[in-house]
Amino acid sequence: MASSSRNSIIAGAGCGLVASIATCPLDVIKTKLQAQRAIHRQDGYLGIAATVKSILKHDGIRGMYRGLGPTILGYLPTWAIYFAVYDGIKNHFGAKSIEDAPAQRIYPAPQTKGYQPVAREHPWTLHILSAMTAGATSTLCTNPLWVIKTRFMTQSRSEVRYKHTLDAAITIFRTEGGRAFFRGLLPSLLGILHVAVQFPLYERLKLMARQRVGSQDLPSSHILLCSSIAKMTASVATYPHEVVRTRLQTMRISREVFENGGTSRPSTGIIRTTKDIIHNEGWRGLYRGLSVNLTRTVPNSAITMLTYELLMKYLNKRTDTY
Known part of the structure; x- marks a missing residue:
C-alpha cells in the first residue's frame, strides 16, 4: 500500500473517531427528532428541549451517548474508506497527465503539500x-452499521433494549432478515449529492483562503471556517x-411479512415515504431536526477536517523523513 493511501486511511479513521465522540449527544437528539411521526403541536410531538429533558429524565447522561x-x-471505516478513495482517485487521475498539463492549470490537493497539476478543462469535475465515488463506496460498505446506530438511538423505552452492537445485529437479523441492514440505502446513496456539494466547495474555499x-499552510482557524461553511451549505x-433515510431505517418489518408477501406489507419506497411525510406533516416534516443537525454536523465537520489535515501533515512529514 502506498504511503499516501495509508496516511489517508489512518488520518480518516482518526478524525472520524474524534468527531463521533464529540458530537454523539447532538446526533442522538437529531435522530430522535427525525424519527418522530407525530405532527407539530399535537400530542406525542417533542421539540428539542422536550427531547433532551426526556432523555435525561429516563436514561440520564448515558442516554445522550446511546448508539456511540x-x-x-461506523465512522472509523466510513472516513477511512472515504478519504482513501477520495485521495486515491484525485492522485491517480490528477497525476496521469502531469507532463501535458499547462502550468497554470492546477487543483488544490487535500494534502498539506499544496497543489498538483491536472490536465482538465474543468478541474472541479475531478473533485x-x-x-461521489468515495461517498458511494463508504455508504455501501457501512450501511448496516448506520441502521444499527439509528435503531439504538430511536428505541422506545417499552421495547427490549439492545445490549450491545452485536446483540442488535443478531436481533435485527433474526426478526427482520438480512435486507433490514440495507433499509434506507437508496436515500443514503442520494445523500452522495451532499458530499458532491461539500468537498468541491471546501477545496474552493481553501484555495481562496490560501x-x-x-501561504500554502493554512492556520487552523481558516480550515475550521472553510469546512464549516461548506458543511452548512451542503446540509441545508x-x-x-x-429524514427519509431515518424513517426507513427505523421501520420494523418482520421477515415473515417479506417471505409471505401480502397486501398489508408497508411500503419501504423512498417516493412513498416522502409523500407520506409531506401529506401528514407538511414540507417542514422533511426538515425536522435541521437546527440540531446543523449544530451537530458543522462542528463535527470542522473537527473532522481539521483533525484530518493535521494528521495528514504530521504523517506526511514522518513519511518524508524515512
Whole structure:
C-alpha cells in the first residue's frame, strides 16, 4: 500500500473517531427528532428541549451517548474508506497527465503539500467525481452499521433494549432478515449529492483562503471556517434525504411479512415515504431536526477536517523523513 493511501486511511479513521465522540449527544437528539411521526403541536410531538429533558429524565447522561458504539464502528471505516478513495482517485487521475498539463492549470490537493497539476478543462469535475465515488463506496460498505446506530438511538423505552452492537445485529437479523441492514440505502446513496456539494466547495474555499493569506499552510482557524461553511451549505441543500433515510431505517418489518408477501406489507419506497411525510406533516416534516443537525454536523465537520489535515501533515512529514 502506498504511503499516501495509508496516511489517508489512518488520518480518516482518526478524525472520524474524534468527531463521533464529540458530537454523539447532538446526533442522538437529531435522530430522535427525525424519527418522530407525530405532527407539530399535537400530542406525542417533542421539540428539542422536550427531547433532551426526556432523555435525561429516563436514561440520564448515558442516554445522550446511546448508539456511540455502532457510531464509532461506523465512522472509523466510513472516513477511512472515504478519504482513501477520495485521495486515491484525485492522485491517480490528477497525476496521469502531469507532463501535458499547462502550468497554470492546477487543483488544490487535500494534502498539506499544496497543489498538483491536472490536465482538465474543468478541474472541479475531478473533485465531484472523487467525492461521489468515495461517498458511494463508504455508504455501501457501512450501511448496516448506520441502521444499527439509528435503531439504538430511536428505541422506545417499552421495547427490549439492545445490549450491545452485536446483540442488535443478531436481533435485527433474526426478526427482520438480512435486507433490514440495507433499509434506507437508496436515500443514503442520494445523500452522495451532499458530499458532491461539500468537498468541491471546501477545496474552493481553501484555495481562496490560501490566496488571501499568501501561504500554502493554512492556520487552523481558516480550515475550521472553510469546512464549516461548506458543511452548512451542503446540509441545508440536501437535508430531506436524511429524514427519509431515518424513517426507513427505523421501520420494523418482520421477515415473515417479506417471505409471505401480502397486501398489508408497508411500503419501504423512498417516493412513498416522502409523500407520506409531506401529506401528514407538511414540507417542514422533511426538515425536522435541521437546527440540531446543523449544530451537530458543522462542528463535527470542522473537527473532522481539521483533525484530518493535521494528521495528514504530521504523517506526511514522518513519511518524508524515512
